[in-house]
Amino acid sequence: MVLQLKTELAVREAAIDGTLITTPEHVERYLSELKEAAQECFVVIAMNAKNKVIEKHLVSxxxxxxxxxxxxxxxxxxxxxxxxxxxxxHNHPSGDSTPSAEDIKITRQLISAGEIMGIKILDHVVIGDRALSLREAGLCHFS
Incomplete structure (x- = not known):
């Protein structure tokens, strides 16, 4: 419980409204606290119409x-x-940023849900020793 609260606070405190994120490396730097996490943390970064950060949330x-x-x-x-x-x-505490079959499956589900909701999923970045973009890897079709 304490670890969860500390992680949630770190994710909330690190959010800087108006940050422009255009590359997986920007995501990796923006979520640098995830590299140190001992557990998988799944985060959504809310963006405005100009792709600037509104806020970020620890989802899981x-x-x-x-x-x-x-x-x-x-x-x-x-x-x-x-x-x-x-x-x-999300992070992979093992350091291996290779997405799992489940990572790809949930990404596809979220893309479909986003299309219905009118919220575009721009990318899904897996953070390990390095950042891996599912968009750049061609593992999912993003709108």
Missing amino acids: LGTVSSALVHPRECFRPLILSGASSCILA
Whole structure:
């Protein structure tokens, strides 16, 4: 419980409204606290129409090898913040940023949900020893 609260506070405190994020490396720097996390953390970065950060939210705090993610939990903060798009991100505490089959599956589900909700998913970045963009890797079709 204490670790979860510390992680949630770190994610909230690190948010800098108006930050422009255009590359996976920007996401990696913006979420640098995730590199040190011992558990998987799934974060949504709410963006405005000009792709500037509105805020970011910790959606799920998991175990050393997985985090349970549900579309409802991802989109609630995006809707409340008035986001027009978002970037998904999560860490792999092992350091291996290779996305799992489940990472790809949930990304596709969230892209579909985003299309229905009118909130574009711009990318999903997996943070390990380096950042891996599912968009750049061609693993999902982003709108």
